[in-house]
Amino acid sequence: MxxxxxxxxxxxxxxxxxxxxxxxxxxxxxxxxxxxxxxxxxxxxxxxxxxxxxxxxxxxxxxxxxxxxxxxxxxxxxxxxxKVLGASYAMARYLYAKLGHTPEGMSFAALGEEEARRQIGEVTFVTATDGNHGRAVAWAARELGQRAVVYLPKGSTAERVEAIRSLGAQAHVINGNYDEAVRLSEKVARERGWQVVQDTAWEGYTTxxxxxxxxxxxxxxxxxxxxxxxxxxxxxxxxxxxxxxxxxxxxxxxxxxxxxxxxxxxxxxxxxxxxxxxxxxxxxxxxxxxxxxxxxxxxxxxxxxxxxxxxxxxxxxxxxxxxxxxxxxxxxxxxxxxxxxxxxxxxxxxxxxxxxxxxxxxxxxxxxxxxxxxxxxxxxxxxxxxxxxxxxxxxxxxxxxxxxxxxxxxxxx
Ligand SMILES: Cc1ncc(COP(=O)(O)O)c(C=O)c1O
Structure with a gap:
C-alpha cells in the first residue's frame, strides 16, 4: 500500500x-x-x-x-x-448480433424467447474482475440463460467471490493482479472458444x-x-x-x-x-x-x-x-x-x-x-x-x- x-x-x-x-x-x-x-x-x-x-x-x-x-x-x-449497466448491454448486444439483429428495438424479453435461445445456443462468457464487473457478468449470464466464468486477482475477499458464485457462475482467484487476470481470461477464451466480456479494451478487442x-x-x-x-x-x-x-x-x-x-x-x-x-x-x-x-x-x-x-x-x-x-x-x-x-x-x-x-x-x-x-x-x-x-x-x-x-x-x- x-x-x-x-x-x-x-x-x-x-x-x-x-x-x-x-x-x-x-x-x-x-x-x-x-x-x-x-x-x-x-x-x-x-x-x-x-x-x-x-x-x-x-x-x-x-x-x-x-x-x-x-x-x-x-x-x-x-x-x-x-457495473451491470455495461455487462448486461454488451452481452445482450453480442447475443443479438448472433441472431443477425441490429440493436434498434433490442429488448431483454426478446432474448428470452425459446426460438431466440435455440438459435443462439450455449455461450460461455469469461471475464476478469475486481468484483463488481464479475458479479454483473454472472447476473447477466444467468438472466440471459448462458454460462459465465470469472477470474479474480489475488487477495479478493471471500465475500466478493461468493457474490459471483451465488449467481451461478464459476469464480477463480488467481495468483496475480487484475491485469494478469485479464490476460488469463483472454487466453482461456482463445483456447476454449469462450467469449471474453471485458470492461477494458486492447488492440483488436474494442467492440x-x-x-x-x-x-x-x-x-x-x-x-x-x-x-x-x-x-x-x-x-x-x-x-x-x-x-x-x-x-x-x-x-x-x-x-x-x-x-x-x-x-x-x-x-x-x-x-x-x-x-x-x-x-x-x-x-x-x-x-x-x-x-x-x-x-x-x-x-x-x-x-x-x-x-x-x-x-x-x-x-x-x-x-x-x-x-x-x-x-x-x-x-x-x-x-x-x-x-x-x-x-x-x-x-x-x-x-x-x-x-x-x-x-x-x-x-x-x-x-x-x-x-x-x-x-x-x-x-x-x-x-x-x-x-x-x-x-x-x-x-x-x-x-x-x-x-x-x-x-x-x-x-x-
Ligand atoms: C465501484 C466501482 N467504481 C468505479 C470503477 C471504475 O471503473 P473503470 O474500471 O471503468 O475505471 C469500478 C471498476 O470496477 C468499480 O467497481
Missing part, C-alpha cells in the same frame, strides 16, 4: 493548451443518440429503475460549494454497483468494451436529466469521476461532452495512489497511456487497475481537466461522511471505490494545504458538484471496519 499521504494532482495541460482542432473529436459513440439502444435495453429489464441523484445541501454548505449531488448506484438492479461504455452512459444520461429536474436553472460545474481502467470516467465525461460540449465543466479524474495509471499517463504528457505496476494494493478494490483502457484514455486525455491520486484514507473518509450525514441530509451507503470523489472534495475544501488546488479547480460557493457513488457496501466487512471502527484514518502509520 502506498505510504504517500498527500494528494497528487496533475492539470491536463494538453487540454488547456490544445486548440479545438488538436483535440480529439467529440466521442460521438457516447452521445444520447448513439447510446439510446442501451437505454432502451436497460429500460426493458424487469428490474430497471433509474438510481437516485441525492442532493446533500448541508454537506455542500459545510464544504463551501453551492450544490453537491451524489448518484447512488448501490440501488442498481439489486447488485450494489453500476465489446465500447458497448460496455455505452451501457455506462445510461448512468450519465439519468444524472443529467435528474440534475435538470432538481436544479432547472443550474448546470453542473464539476464532475468528480473515479477511475480504474477509466471506462466509467470516459463514458460519463464523454456523454457530457457529446451532449453539452463540456467547455464550462471541470472534470476531475480520481484514482488511488497505488494504482495511479491515469496520473502517470497525464504526467508523462506524451499522449500515451502509462502502466502502474505492482500489487495495486488499495482499499478501493474497483479502482485497483494498472493499465488504462486505451479507448477511455484517449477520451480522458483529450477532455478531462485534472488527474488526481489519493491515499486510501481519503476514500475511507468519504465512506464515513456519506454513512453518517449531517442533520437534514440523507444517508448514502457508499463503498470505498464509490466514496473517493466525496472524500477528495472534502479534503480539497477543508484542508488549508489544498486551498490553492481547490482554487485552481475553480471550486467555490457557486459550484454545482456531481459525484458518482458507483457502489454500495460491496465488501461489508471492510465497510464496517471503516465506519464502525474508524479503520484507515489519516493518522494510521
Amino acid at each position: 502506498s505510504a504517500e499521504k498527500t494528494i497528487r494532482a496533475v492539470a491536463n495541460t494538453k487540454k488547456q493548451r490544445g486548440s479545438q482542432a488538436e483535440r480529439q473529436a467529440i466521442p460521438v459513440f457516447l452521445s444520447a443518440e448513439e447510446t439510446q439502444p442501451a437505454r432502451d435495453f436497460h429500460a426493458s429489464c424487469p428490474v430497471y429503475a433509474p438510481t437516485p441523484l441525492v442532493p446533500l445541501p448541508q454537506l455542500a454548505r459545510e464544504l463551501g460549494v453551492g450544490h453537491l449531488l451524489v448518484k447512488d448506484e448501490s440501488l442498481r438492479f439489486g447488485l450494489n454497483a453500476f 465489446i468494451p465500447g458497448w460496455i461504455m455505452q451501457g455506462y452512459a445510461t448512468m450519465a444520461a439519468e444524472a443529467r436529466e435528474q440534475l435538470a429536474a432538481l436544479l432547472p436553472d443550474k448546470k453542473p460545474t464539476h464532475l468528480f469521476l473515479q477511475a480504474g481502467v477509466g471506462s466509467m470516467a470516459a463514458a460519463v465525461l464523454g456523454h457530457f461532452v457529446a451532449e453539452a460540449g463540456g467547455e464550462e465543466l471541470v472534470s476531475v479524474i480520481v484514482e488511488p495512489h497505488a494504482a495511479n495509471c491515469m496520473v502517470l499517463s497525464a504526467e508523462a504528457a506524451d499522449g500515451e497511456p502509462q502502466v502502474a505496476h505492482g500489487e495495486l494494493a488499495t482499499i478501493m478494490a474497483g479502482l485497483a487497475c494498472g493499465e488504462p483502457n486505451p479507448v477511455a484514455w484517449e477520451i480522458l486525455r483529450d477532455h478531462a481537466d485534472f488527474f488526481v491520486s489519493c491515499p486510501d484514507f481519503i476514500a475511507a473518509n468519504g465512506v464515513r461522511m456519506l454513512a453518517a450525514p449531517k442533520a437534514g441530509d440523507p444517508q448514502v451507503i457508499s463503498g470505498e471505490s464509490g466514496a473517493v470523489g466525496v472524500g477528495l472534495l472534502a479534503a480539497l475544501m477543508n484542508k488549508p494545504e489544498y486551498r490553492g488546488l481547490a482554487k485552481q479547480l475553480g471550486l467555490n460557493e457557486e459550484s454545482v458538484v456531481l459525484c458518482f457513488s458507483t457502489e454500495g457496501d460491496t465488501d461489508q466487512d471492510s465497510y464496517r471496519r471503516i465506519v464502525w471502527e474508524g479503520a484507515c484514518s489519516a493518522d494510521d502509520k
Whole structure:
C-alpha cells in the first residue's frame, strides 16, 4: 500500500493548451443518440429503475460549494454497483448480433424467447474482475440463460467471490493482479472458444468494451436529466469521476461532452495512489497511456487497475481537466461522511471505490494545504458538484471496519 499521504494532482495541460482542432473529436459513440439502444435495453429489464441523484445541501454548505449531488448506484438492479449497466448491454448486444439483429428495438424479453435461445445456443462468457464487473457478468449470464466464468486477482475477499458464485457462475482467484487476470481470461477464451466480456479494451478487442461504455452512459444520461429536474436553472460545474481502467470516467465525461460540449465543466479524474495509471499517463504528457505496476494494493478494490483502457484514455486525455491520486484514507473518509450525514441530509451507503470523489472534495475544501488546488479547480460557493457513488457496501466487512471502527484514518502509520 502506498505510504504517500498527500494528494497528487496533475492539470491536463494538453487540454488547456490544445486548440479545438488538436483535440480529439467529440466521442460521438457516447452521445444520447448513439447510446439510446442501451437505454432502451436497460429500460426493458424487469428490474430497471433509474438510481437516485441525492442532493446533500448541508454537506455542500459545510464544504463551501453551492450544490453537491451524489448518484447512488448501490440501488442498481439489486447488485450494489453500476457495473451491470455495461455487462448486461454488451452481452445482450453480442447475443443479438448472433441472431443477425441490429440493436434498434433490442429488448431483454426478446432474448428470452425459446426460438431466440435455440438459435443462439450455449455461450460461455469469461471475464476478469475486481468484483463488481464479475458479479454483473454472472447476473447477466444467468438472466440471459448462458454460462459465465470469472477470474479474480489475488487477495479478493471471500465475500466478493461468493457474490459471483451465488449467481451461478464459476469464480477463480488467481495468483496475480487484475491485469494478469485479464490476460488469463483472454487466453482461456482463445483456447476454449469462450467469449471474453471485458470492461477494458486492447488492440483488436474494442467492440465489446465500447458497448460496455455505452451501457455506462445510461448512468450519465439519468444524472443529467435528474440534475435538470432538481436544479432547472443550474448546470453542473464539476464532475468528480473515479477511475480504474477509466471506462466509467470516459463514458460519463464523454456523454457530457457529446451532449453539452463540456467547455464550462471541470472534470476531475480520481484514482488511488497505488494504482495511479491515469496520473502517470497525464504526467508523462506524451499522449500515451502509462502502466502502474505492482500489487495495486488499495482499499478501493474497483479502482485497483494498472493499465488504462486505451479507448477511455484517449477520451480522458483529450477532455478531462485534472488527474488526481489519493491515499486510501481519503476514500475511507468519504465512506464515513456519506454513512453518517449531517442533520437534514440523507444517508448514502457508499463503498470505498464509490466514496473517493466525496472524500477528495472534502479534503480539497477543508484542508488549508489544498486551498490553492481547490482554487485552481475553480471550486467555490457557486459550484454545482456531481459525484458518482458507483457502489454500495460491496465488501461489508471492510465497510464496517471503516465506519464502525474508524479503520484507515489519516493518522494510521
Ligand atoms: C465501484 C466501482 N467504481 C468505479 C470503477 C471504475 O471503473 P473503470 O474500471 O471503468 O475505471 C469500478 C471498476 O470496477 C468499480 O467497481
